[in-house]
Amino acid sequence: MSDKRQHIIKISAALMHSKGYENTKLSDILQAAEIGKGNFYHYFESKQELGLAVLDYIFSYWKYALLENILSADKDPEVKFNEMLAWVVNQQKRNQSKCGCVFGNLAVEMSEHDETFRRKVESVFDQWTDKLARVFAEMIGPAAGNDQQIFKFAQSIVAMLEGGILLMKSKQDIAVLENVIELARTSVRHFIQQYKQ
Amino acid sequence: MSDKRQHIIKISAALMHSKGYENTKLSDILQAAEIGKGNFYHYFESKQELGLAVLDYIFSYWKYALLENILSADKDPEVKFNEMLAWVVNQQKRNQSKCGCVFGNLAVEMSEHDETFRRKVESVFDQWTDKLARVFAEMIGPAAGNDQQIFKFAQSIVAMLEGGILLMKSKQDIAVLENVIELARTSVRHFIQQYKQ
């Protein structure tokens, strides 16, 4: 059964979220998962394969919860946007404002030196941006043209959130993220307003 | 003469900017600086001491260039703000959108697990935010009250920039940062406008 493989991935996901990829040592994983080395290398070819699998695993959970359940729902786009913000804050509260965003962390750690990781993280951000842009387009209404401009705006909102999480982590204070989110809300209001005319 | 110590710090700063603290190994430093191990440990007690010294060194350069030369100049606040944005973009262009921001990188890597590093990075962001808040206060004019609200806004702008840099790094495309900066400009315009009434 590949239960075991999944178990190893889950355990590693938590470790890598907190310590990053390189600083999560194989020994940490083996200890936390309570398995031997031979067991690990039966399911994975290398640490890198595990890392990528972890990224996929987190993304799938994340895609389900945020991109599908929240952002793709059949609701008022303002509601969806607010639910997204609340969800992001909640995720950070859950780990006491300490770990930050897994994708942001990995982007910082890996994207310069490992192209495979970089591309995976890039695609996460792109999918997030896409879905968010669609929500903004719903806000604007059926007359929404210029996809490119909406995409750019959505990308900047994603950047705001990632930056808010980063700063929050460095101050270990959730209020920082909440402030940034307040500004994001205002920005969206202005963007939609200006776009509608 | 402590020329040598300074030389080691400079070399290490470049390495740590690109690879982070933990993944910059002592051997990398020794090789890049062309010194022996004994030489290193004559000037530094440990790798951690070097790391902190590197942070101080980068911050001092950074403080001089951005906080003093640009943000504290006796100029129109709009000009200073624009110069800051241009400076940030320029810094990123210089390393081909690959390294990101040293302080952002170290915030992500270290702040959860090393309180000393965390506090140093936190103080960098705080000083930046303070100076920026003062520039915004200048924009508003002599009637600017509620320092707290301006500080919060400035912090959110800093977060936007850090987030823009992070996303830029993951896509290795400076255009991302430029979009975010465009939104930052708009946000400031709105903030000042709303504040003045």
Added chain:
DNA sequence: AATATTGTACCAACCGGTCGGGAAAGAGAG
């Protein structure tokens, strides 16, 4: 019997850090 799993001894390479001794550079005396 064959295949999927697992424990563990082992590996070379590498980690940050220590250590003893040698080179160099002053300092003071004559």
Added chain:
DNA sequence: CTCTCTTTCCCGACCGGTTGGTACAATATT
């Protein structure tokens, strides 16, 4: 200027411990 003595500077062998990864035998499962 030269002879020492002392201090600063520097090298690289070496240390114990850890790294990601391998080999292989033993055990479960089918």
